[in-house]
Amino acid sequence: xxxxxRKEETETxxxxxMPGLAVDAVIFGFHDQQLKVLxxxxxxxxxxxxxxxxxxxKENLNDAAERVVSERTALKDIYLEQFxxxxxxxxxxPKPLKTIMTANGVIPEDDHWLLQRFISVSYYALVDFTxxxxxxxxxxxxxxxxxxxxxxxxMQDHSLIIxxxxxxxxxxxxxxxxxxxxxxxxxxxxELQTLYETILGKNLLRPAFQRKLLSxxxxxxVAKKWTGGAHKAPYLYxxxxxxN
Amino acid sequence: xxxxxRKEETETxxxxxMPGLAVDAVIFGFHDQQLKVLxxxxxxxxxxxxxxxxxxxKENLNDAAERVVSERTALKDIYLEQFxxxxxxxxxxPKPLKTIMTANGVIPEDDHWLLQRFISVSYYALVDFTxxxxxxxxxxxxxxxxxxxxxxxxMQDHSLIIxxxxxxxxxxxxxxxxxxxxxxxxxxxxELQTLYETILGKNLLRPAFQRKLLSxxxxxxVAKKWTGGAHKAPYLYxxxxxxN
DNA sequence: TTATTATTGTAACATATTGTTACAATAATA
DNA sequence: TATTATTGTAACAATATGTTACAATAATAA
Numbered sequence: 051x052x053x054x055x056r057k058e059e060t061e062t063x064x065x066x067x068m069p070g071l072a073v074d075a076v077i078f079g080f081h082d083q084q085l086k087v088l089x090x091x092x093x094x095x096x097x098x099x100x101x102x103x104x105x106x107x108k109e110n111l112n113d114a115a116e117r118v119v120s121e122r123t124a125l126k127d128i129y130l131e132q133f134x135x136x137x138x139x140x141x142x143x144p145k146p147l148k149t150i151m152t153a154n155g156v157i158p159e160d161d162h163w164l165l166q167r168f169i170s171v172s173y174y175a176l177v178d179f180t181x182x183x184x185x186x187x188x189x190x191x192x193x194x195x196x197x198x199x200x201x202x203x204x205m206q207d208h209s210l211i212i213x214x215x216x217x218x219x220x221x222x223x224x225x226x227x228x229x230x231x232x233x234x235x236x237x238x239x240x241e242l243q244t245l246y247e248t249i250l251g252k253n254l255l256r257p258a259f260q261r262k263l264l265s266x267x268x269x270x271x272v273a274k275k276w277t278g279g280a281h282k283a284p285y286l287y288x289x290x291x292x293x294n
Numbered sequence: 295x296x297x298x299x300r301k302e303e304t305e306t307x308x309x310x311x312m313p314g315l316a317v318d319a320v321i322f323g324f325h326d327q328q329l330k331v332l333x334x335x336x337x338x339x340x341x342x343x344x345x346x347x348x349x350x351x352k353e354n355l356n357d358a359a360e361r362v363v364s365e366r367t368a369l370k371d372i373y374l375e376q377f378x379x380x381x382x383x384x385x386x387x388p389k390p391l392k393t394i395m396t397a398n399g400v401i402p403e404d405d406h407w408l409l410q411r412f413i414s415v416s417y418y419a420l421v422d423f424t425x426x427x428x429x430x431x432x433x434x435x436x437x438x439x440x441x442x443x444x445x446x447x448x449m450q451d452h453s454l455i456i457x458x459x460x461x462x463x464x465x466x467x468x469x470x471x472x473x474x475x476x477x478x479x480x481x482x483x484x485e486l487q488t489l490y491e492t493i494l495g496k497n498l499l500r501p502a503f504q505r506k507l508l509s510x511x512x513x514x515x516v517a518k519k520w521t522g523g524a525h526k527a528p529y530l531y532x533x534x535x536x537x538n
Numbered sequence: 539t540t541a542t543t544a545t546t547g548t549a550a551c552a553t554a555t556t557g558t559t560a561c562a563a564t565a566a567t568a
Numbered sequence: 569t570a571t572t573a574t575t576g577t578a579a580c581a582a583t584a585t586g587t588t589a590c591a592a593t594a595a596t597a598a
Contacts, residue, residue, distance in 0.1 A: 068314045071413060111381020111413060135379045135415045137355020169315060169355060171379045171413075221469070240575080257577070258557060281574035282564035484546080501548070502586060509584095525545035526593035541598070547591090555584070561577090568571070 067104035072168045073115045074102040074208070075130075076215035077123065079179035080232040084197045085248050087212060088122060088184060089204070091192030094153040097146050099205040100212070101193070102170070115173040122193055124183040129176045129231040133218035134211075137169040141207045154189075174215040176231035216249075223249055227268065230289040236272055238284040239263070311348035316412045317359045318346040318452070319374075320459035321367065323423035324476040328441045329492050331456060332366060332428060333448070335436030338397040341390050343449040344456070345437070346414070359417040366437055368427040373420045373475040377462035378455075381413040385451045398433075418459040420475035460493075467493055471512065474533040480516055482528040483507070 077088040090099050103118040105111055112132070119128050144165040151158045158165060184193040196202065201212060222228050229245055243259050263269060270290050274283040321332040334343050347362040349355055356376065363372045388409040395402045402409060428437040440446065445456060466472050473489055487503050507513060514534045518527040 068411070068413070070312050071314060105381070105413075107411070108383050110383050111379060114381075132379060135355060135376060137349070137358075137415065139352050139354050167312070167351070169312070169349075169415075171381065171415075225465070238575095255557065256575090257559090258555095260576075262556080276565075277574090278566075279574070280566040280572055282576080283566095284575060482546095499586065500546090501588090502584095504547075506585085520594075521545090522595075523545070524543055524595035524597095526547080527595095528546060539598100541596100543596080544594095546593075549588105549590085551586105551588080553584100553586070555582105557580105557582070559578105559580080561579100562575105563577100564573100564575075566572085568569100 066107055068107065069163065070166065070168055071105055072102055072170045073105060073111070073118055074100045074136075074170045074172045074211055075115060075119050075122075076100060076172065076174045076212050077119060078174060078176050078198075078215075078219065078232060079182060079195060080245050080248070081179040081195070083244050083248065084199070086179065086195040087198055087201065088182070089192070089194065089196050089201070090122070090186070090190045091194075092150045092153075093189065093191045095146075095150050096191075097150060097205055098202045098208075100208045111171060115171075119173075119175045119177075121187075122185050123175075123177055124185055125177055125181060129228065130173045131218065131222060131226075131228070132171060132173050134214050135169060135171045136207060136211060138207075139167065141170075142167045143206055146205045170211070172211050172215065174219055176219075176228055178232070178234055180234055220249060227266070233289075236286040236288050238275060238286060240284060242287070310351055312351065313407065314410065314412055315349055316346055316414045317349060317355070317362055318344045318380075318414045318416045318455055319359060319363050319366075320344060320416065320418045320456050321363055322418060322420050322442075322459075322463065322476060323426060323439060324489050324492070325423040325439070327488050327492065328443070330423065330439040331442055331445065332426070332437065333440050333445070334366070334430070334434045335438075336394045336397075337433065337435045339390075339394050340435075341394060341449055342446045342452075344452045355415060359415075363417075363419045363421075365431075366429050367419075367421055368429055369421055369425060373472065374417045375462065375466060375470075375472070376415060376417050378458050379413060379415045380451060380455060382451075383411065385414075386411045387450050390449045414455070416455050416459065418463055420463075420472055422476070422478055424478055464493060471510070477533075480530040480532050482519055482530060484528060486531070 079086040079088065088101060090101055091097070092099065101118055101122040103114065103121070105114040109117075112130070115130055115132070116128055119130065120126055147164055148158055151164070179195070184195070186193040198212070198216070201209065219228070223246070229242065229249070232245060233242065239260055240256075242263065243254060243256065246259065247254055268290055269287045272286045272288050275286045276283045323330040323332065332345060334345055335341070336343065345362055345366040347358060347365070349358040353361075356374070359374055359376070360372055363374065364370055391408055392402055395408070423439070428439070430437040442456070442460070445453065448456075463472070467490065473486065473493070476489060477486065483504055486507065487498060487500065490503065491498055512534055513531045516530045516532050519530045520527045
């Protein structure tokens, strides 16, 4: 929700943005064997929300989503999937926004454009956790990773949006082979398996997993990784995209 | 695009609708071994378009989609899947709408609300062809079925929307078992197979198809159907939903 | 009545995929 | 040099899917 806009943009209807339309992003990362989601926290009020934004008047919808994610992660070339447009009339509760605005010294009128109904076109993004620099801004105190298993209470229907994002991610896991976007360039087979297990929420058998992924022909074995552990060193793998 | 609205609604910005937002529906039917799509044809100009509409100020997005499909098919309890929000800036070409408005005696100003940019949240609907009564209205001459294999040139990006709808339908075919919504209550196994083959665009082997579908435990064998053909009579089947 | 014909329902087998157990090959440490 | 934990993969089992084959009709023709 609202950020990066100059004062007159928060005050006047839209001002260069499409009215009634927002983009929200569920940005997934993977670290310490945990799926993480990047969340924003509003100044003073402490209310949590998904990173989001609005669509500029001449901006493609998908570009708006990419911009929103770029602004919060300092990344470019982001893997994004649009998964649902949330449009129930009562999804938009003006109370938290009123609280936030009041706490920040703006006394909003009831017909303020930010208090109107919004439809949110939602995307999930898959990013390399190690490359992200979480970026707060003037409006948000916080921009930080939270374990998916331990998400704080969120504004409006943002918890539902995260749940639906996870469902979409699970469905895309086999079809679109999206998991590699959550890994660093090189990774071991067991790291990859842990990621799959975390996303799917269930354990997988190691030999079957390894056989399956190698048979896809999309992994290149790079080198060995000496972990320092008292055991055989695992191979490192790299994802081979079609254009390489 | 625009329909059912009283004159002032076409003239003033939105008037009870959310601005900049539309809902479009790819309504699939199945008849004569062909997948069909319900298309609208504008009066006088002959321009083809998908059935669509706008979202009322206090209406749920999904309800708007259901209303749009109901208005064109005279059905209720429609199987709907939201599959994508189309939001490229240049998807909205004002020319065909200008042509249509001019042909219908409205001289539009350049900032007329209908000529502005729209984002289309698109749904596909699966309906029983035999139960549909195609409903034109004051704005549209035509509301009729067209073979998916033989769609006329459509307004704006509506051809792309149909292509994406078919992709989504194919993906949902196995996961969500949606095909039954395109069939009458009772059907033979070969009719069902033909539907699957038409949607997937490839032939399936009969014994494997029958074995697979029976093993799902979602079909109830009802009676035999004497086709009048010189061969064994096939069984009729009915889909068993969970709540029956 | 009795072949003939086209299609249906399903068994039977072949092949491919996935689930499971087992074990040799390490890399560090004791 | 033994011990330990983990890796890579072979080998077998169980399922699922692909394919061939054939008996069981329901109409028509002989």
